[in-house]
Amino acid sequence: MCMKQVPETTEVKIDQAQNRVDTGGLTRIINPYDTYALEEAIRIKENSGATVTVVSMGPDEVDQSLREALAMGADEAVRLSDPAFEGSDPLATAYILARGIEKLGDYDLIICGRQAMDGSSGNVGPGVAEELGLPQVTFVRKIEELKEGYIRLQRMTDDGYEVLEGPLPMLITVVKEINEPRLASLKGLMKAKRVTIPVWGLSDLGADPSRVGPSGSPTVVAKVAPPPPRSGGEIIEGTPEEQVKTLVAKLKAQKVL
Amino acid sequence: MTQEAKNIWVLVDHRGGKVANVTLEALGLARKLADASSQEVWAVLLADDAGSVDTERLIACGADVVLVAEHPKLDAYRDDPYTDVVTHLVKSYEPAAFIIGATSSGKSLAPRLAARLRTGLASECVDLEWDGEKGLVAVRPMYGGNVLATVETPEARPQLATLRMKSAPRPEPDTSRTGRVEKADLSGLEITDRVKLLEAVETGGGEVKLEEADIVVSGGRGVGKPENFALIKALADACRGAMGASRAAVDAGWVPYAHQVGQTGKTVSPKVYIACGISGAIQHLAGMKSSDIIVAINKNPDAPIFKVATYGIVGDLFEIVPLLTEEIKKETA
Incomplete structure (x- = not known):
């Protein structure tokens, strides 16, 4: 299961002089979409006796989120970290995660959240699938059946859903509808505190230095800016009948009705 | 891929002969970018039987070329066959940029394609511009819309972007526009097909999306x-x-x-x-x-x-x- 640690809020400051988003001082949490992926992995473990390993890329403070994942019920956690990984775009990140998963060895199913709350690209999951040469199903809302070498699932589409089947190993990305994540227990958190989380760097992964960090990232973020401001408009007064008539007149005047 | 890459592609997202609105919006936007840079707009249509899609309308909405790839495995959107075929087309024709609607299938295909082609992808863009030197310049929201990031792909081609629905106006079809339909050669191409579509269920019941x-x-x-x-x-x-x-x-x-x-x-x-x-x-x-x-x-x-x-x-x-x-x-x- 792939996890990302993100700032707890999307109300971030923009440092325009440095042309970057300032997330300093914000509490960091497990990406909310990843909690659904984690919950689904733990449910599969409870039903089948599988083991759940959580992989994340990032600095020391990511250990705290990995411990939370262990406290929820994951068996193992690995952190991928190296100064060379800094500045990785989604493609380089997918490459690094894929090398980490490859090093872990045997896997049947890789579960990712549909996207991260901060970067919101949704590119890393399918990128990992491609790097590992696995089939993928995105936006999964339900696993209908899972057995040796086989999975059948429902995928959310723009106007409904699809039922798909395919072989394992496979990578899936999941949407919120799939489950309701549990909270980590206090006992679990205490226990997870004592676990040593392995940290793998560039050489541990045997990764190609030209495919990580800025040199492995085809995209650059040239500029970050706040969206155009939106201010409160007009409060329509009057009796309910008058309010409604005024509103409809205004909407008609703007030719939107 | 090299700097010789040329033309702006738009993937035709369609089902049951109906083309997604976001495809038309992307065609209109691509037309604007192509006019500003003397390039052609290509509408890329994958299907088992392309006859169900109105190619004249794609041309009227801005395409100069409709590139048609037909294969029995392209009967509905699935990641494997679409990725294989689109990769083949990109390598054969070398477009400069490729715009894909941010639909449930587009958002699945684009990152897979970007990883296979090892090129840059800007996801769920709300605006796209063309710069003479940089090519496609993409604007996309991050942090729940609290940040607008400008994303560029300086070297790799094609530059990929998914376009969020309703981010560009839908073009008025201009039936006086002319264009050509080109059939892609898929002979000898091996197409993987690991995930099977058993059923597609519409829950909206014909409601507006x-x-x-x-x-x-x-x-x-x-x-x-x-x-x-x-x-x-x-x-x-x-x-x-x-x-x-x-x-x-x-x-x-x-x-x-x-x-x-x-x-x-x-x-x-x-x-x-x-x-x-x-x-x-x-x-x-x-x-x-x-x-x-x-x-x-x-x-x-x-x-x-x-x-x-x-x-x-x-x-x-x-x-x-x-x-x-x-x-x-x-x-x-």
């Missing part, structure tokens, strides 16, 4: 109980729009998740967004604040939704919404 609706009427916690959503639905129907909901209403089980607007749901930018009994938490605003006009109906005058609303009505939604439904029916009859 939330992301494509010109008017969205959403209900929140203030709606109180599931039955009351009939009022919201009635207003949405009167506006010929779609019904949305806040996370609170979805988590309470009043409305299915497919209707959720906001950070963990859908992002919409209709002409008019009517929020009924929604306080306006930041997570909800993330999904709707780029709407042209926002109308808020809430009994709490201090609700944060009023801070972004173009028009606010402080009042009881159970009184206002039925009156509004009637008034709109009367005015638009």
Whole structure:
């Protein structure tokens, strides 16, 4: 299961002089979409006796989120970290995660959240699938059946859903509808505190230095800016009948009705 | 791929012969970019039988070339065959940029394709521009819409982007435009096919799609109980729009998740967004604040939704919404 640690809020400051988003001082949490992926992995473990390993890329403070994942019920956690990984775009990140998963060895199913709350690209999951040469199903809302070498699932589409089947190993990305994540227990958190989380760097992964960090990232973020401001408009007064008539007149005047 | 790469491609997202609106929007936008840079717009159509799609209309909406790839494995969107075929086409023709609608299939294909081609992808863009030196310059929201990032792919080609629905105007078809249809050669291409589509279920029942609706009427916690959503639905129907909901209403089980607007749901930018009994938490605003006009109906005058609303009505939604439904029916009859 792939996890990302993100700032707890999307109300971030923009440092325009440095042309970057300032997330300093914000509490960091497990990406909310990843909690659904984690919950689904733990449910599969409870039903089948599988083991759940959580992989994340990032600095020391990511250990705290990995411990939370262990406290929820994951068996193992690995952190991928190296100064060379800094500045990785989604493609380089997918490459690094894929090398980490490859090093872990045997896997049947890789579960990712549909996207991260901060970067919101949704590119890393399918990128990992491609790097590992696995089939993928995105936006999964339900696993209908899972057995040796086989999975059948429902995928959310723009106007409904699809039922798909395919072989394992496979990578899936999941949407919120799939489950309701549990909270980590206090006992679990205490226990997870004592676990040593392995940290793998560039050489541990045997990764190609030209495919990580800025040199492995085809995209650059040239500029970050706040969206155009939106201010409160007009409060329509009057009796309910008058309010409604005024509103409809205004909407008609703007030719939107 | 080299700097010789040329032309702007748009993937044709279609089902049952119907082309997605976002494909037409992307064609219109690509036309603008291509005109500014002396390039051609290519509409790329993958199908088992392309005869079901009106290629004349793609040309009328801005395409110079419709590139058709036909194969029995392209009967419906699936990641494996689409990735294999599109990769083959890209390598054969070397486009400079490739725009894909941010639909459920486009958002699945684009990152897979980017990884295979090892090129840059800007996801769910709200604007695209062309720069003589840099090529495609993409603007995309991050952090729930609180940051707009400008993303560039300096070297790799093609430059990929997915375009969010309703981010560009739909072009007026110009039937005097001319173009050509070119058949792609897929002979000898090995196409993988690991995941099978067993069934496609439409749950909307022919309703207007939330992301494509010109008017969205959403209900929140203030709606109180599931039955009351009939009022919201009635207003949405009167506006010929779609019904949305806040996370609170979805988590309470009043409305299915497919209707959720906001950070963990859908992002919409209709002409008019009517929020009924929604306080306006930041997570909800993330999904709707780029709407042209926002109308808020809430009994709490201090609700944060009023801070972004173009028009606010402080009042009881159970009184206002039925009156509004009637008034709109009367005015638009």
